[in-house]
Amino acid sequence: MKIIICFSMPKSLLKFLFLLATAIPIFAQKKNNFDLICERTSSVTAYKDLPKAIKTADSLYMKAQKPSEKIKCLVLSSELYHHAGELKKAICYSENAHSVINKINDPEWMAVVTRLLARQYRQVGLYERSKKYIIKGLQASARITDFQKSNEAAGLLNQEMAFYEMEIGDYPNAIQHIESSLKYFEKISSYNENRTAAASYQLLGDVYFKLSNYSDSEDYYRKAERLLKNGNCTLGLVYNGLGGIRLKQKNWKDAELYLKKAEKIADTSRSLKLKKAVYSNINDYYEGIGDNFKASLYAVKYVRAYDSIAARNQSFAIKDSENPKGKDNKKNAQMNGVKNAAIVILSISLVGLFLFIRRKQKKQRSKLRNIIRTQLNMIGKRTHYPLKKSGDSEFSNIFVEEIDEKDSETDRRRNDSLMTPETESKLLELLEDFEKGNLYNNKGMSLSFLAGELNTNTKYLSYVINQHKNADFKTYINRLRINYIVDKLINDEKYRQYKISILADECGFSSHSKFAAVFKAVTDYSPSAYIKYLDGETRSDKK
Template sequence: MKFYKFFFLFFITFFINQNLKAQEIINDSLTEKSYGYLIDSFYKNLKDTAIAKVYARAYLKKAEKNKSFTYKLYGNFLLSQYKNDYREFHVFCDSLIKIYESQKKYDFLIKIRSQKANAYEVKKLKNKALKEYLAIKKIINYYKNDSIYEFVNYRIGTIKLANKQYKGAKDIFNDILKKKKTNSNNPILTYKIYNKLTLIYSLLKKYDSAYYFLDKGYGIPYQYKSLEHTRTLLYYNAKLKFEEKKYDIAIKHLKRYIKFIIPDHVAINRLSYCYTLLAICYDKTNNYKEAKRFHYKVDSIYKKENIINPEIEKTYYFLIEKSKDENNLTEQLNYLNSLIDINNYNNKINQELNRSLSENYNKPKLISKKNEIIAKLQKKANRNQLYKLLYGTGILIVLLILIYQTKRKRNYKRQFLKLIEEEQNSNTVSFNNTTLTPKQDSYKISKEVSKTLLNKLDLFEKNKGFLNPEINLKKLANSLNTNSSYLSKVINQHKQQNFANYINQLRVKYIVNELKHNTTFQKYTVKALAEEVGFKSAESFSKAFYKFTNVKPSYFINELKKINSN
């Protein structure tokens, strides 16, 4: 036993070491790849944390090997991102900030705070990200850098836009454009600002200004255009048509844009948003079927990826109304729960009540509606429980009846075969006797008298005197020249049963034999058979027949007919 334990531990240790060595080899080979390749591979495999971890570690290892501060910082960010836990990264950044603040190394401080702000933005903590960018603006007073100034202001403008502070965002983006004319020339940042301004003016319903900046975006020099640039312009064009309520044109642009979206970690957010916009467009153009299909897609993404887009609440307004029309309380409750969760999330992120909720769907009413549906479902569940109980009881009763009937038929068959076999083997039929325990009487019958009476009873049986419907103990005693007491005692002691059972058993035995050999009798009714053997009613005959054979006369006759037909 010890040997097996040792072998098992050795095998596990060997396997782990080999795994670690293989991991090290993989990391070493990946460090030869470019930073861009490692980042792309990381995000493509972000859902598979084990693979994402490999690329994150390879990125960090490459950065340490090259002694690059910026890349090391980003490598640590990637390690936090695959875990989806940035607490260690924030502590790491704070420790670096203390070091470089004392050394007044502003370029390092800007990089650290930028990356820290990026981590906050990933977690949707926009206010904390904003604080970091404002801290960077203060640093810029000591460390003049126009490109960093533009970048920081761009991020602040983006956060304000996300918080629906359209005027503040617009002013920041326009200010960057004015300063860019005299300070620097960064076409990539410029076209991003054009896109943001297109969106803002469309939301402010200033469509002429929106189209002006959209055209500016299309006018970016060819050498700076990329696939991302092209598809983003297409997206903002679609969004502008949507805001103008040109829903048919918006549908075409949105569908074209969706074809461009690569289903990766970044695109899934925009995909969810586009599906909601498409669903709204179809709803506005009275295409309920397509509207429902795309709202379902949004719900599916939310459930799988927990993706919340800016218009997602409209998806759940639609789905709640649909389930209400279909009287589907369970679906209605599920959609209400999702809407409440989204509402709570938005309130937490924005630190204010979500103004997009309508009068019919403000938070207190949502909770009230949820409780109302839960109460209805509980009532329905209780009613269903009662129905199930009654249904289950009914099924149990039916099953018990079926089991009883099956068992009875099986017993009937067994007893029938027994009756047939006994007759074939010995030409006699044995019955279930209702026996009596012989009792000591106050007087005794001599052996000679008993023998005489038994001989007379044998003759009575041969002559089939028991078929006489008027026969009784007194009449039989008179015909045998004895008294009733003597005859009753002899039958009890020697036939082991009382007079009534004795006569009934003889009658049943007789009719069983007749039925087996005389097919004419098989055509008789039960009542006719009863009269044939001296019973006064079909009921008393059936009871006696069952008592001595364990089968009903009708069953016995039917089984005989089956044998004869074969």
């Protein structure tokens, strides 16, 4: 369960109006037109038309004459931008208000603005900067002469300090600060006393939940619940906490009840952290009851909230890390320029390389597709594969399985005039029949072995193969073997599941490596690449 605070616009503006009404003595006097417009902008216009309220606040600042009026307008603008979700602008206006206060040294406004800055910086993850403003605010609250205002400011700032301690994991200190805030709130009486005390009880519930003390955690959540009204953002956190306790207890029925209440508030809230915490717990709930589909839906919601918070916080972290010194900024700018140029050049190079590889792969795929389809057409016509000429550039690197006996060009020429046309024709017919079988897969295949099978001599056989098959005996046999295994791979998908060594043995090769070398020489592809592409073609054809 995430420990967070949420910001509700209506309550925040009511509180702001209270501060406007009590922060400085002039507010107790008869209100002038400037004060009336400020109050109307914050309490009425903001509900109906937020952009108009922001524009009015900016116009009021331009008309402001006194420092207190300028501060009032800046704080109003900060609150409005905060409500709109534009935290950068909200912090900018708060910082400007802080600068004005430093000039007039007003402890009441200092306590108000430093707490506002502490909360805003905490919400974007800049905890040390938040702590700096909390300490400054506590010092200012001690100098406020009005007893009630002093105690309220100190109580709220102790709440903020508790958040800081919780973020760094120091829960005992967090408890001390929350208890201090409650003591300060007991000393005051105001219309928002219940709400501020409820926020402290809710925080205590979160801390004890973190400490796995679920009994005390629930007690504090219950105290907060009794002080809050329906729809309050803090109440959403209370219900989420109670639902988290029930999840730990595996009480799924009650967990669902509380989490539904929390979700109803979260869905209408602008607080990303509230949404994130609630969606996380609901995801855990559906995981617990085994509803994976709904669990996945809330996981997506959680990730969206998480990403939004991370993106917002990252932009502040980058801004915070910038060097404020002009000279260093100039140097950094130059370095950034060099880095950016290098990144652009590298990106262009990578894109070029990517396009080159894609183009090459496309050509290879096109070539392989043509080979496969040609083979499929040939198989459909029930004929043997055509054998490429050895002089073809595609096979200039051909490597063949070594076979014991070698034929020679000298023998071919010597026997050219000794064989009759009838013998040559008959031998061609026998070779056609030989190609239709699978005797060439015999591991003992050699020129003399085949000559014996065809009832001829090695010289005639060598001549006919060289003359009519456009290859020597080694290349001729190896191509027949590769065509055979390609036929199997195309027509029988089970062969694609075999190891390469089994395929090599199937078509008569003595080793995996020799088979792979010959296969690549004939097809220009390794056996594994060929099989992968065949599988892809099969899936494509089925679609």
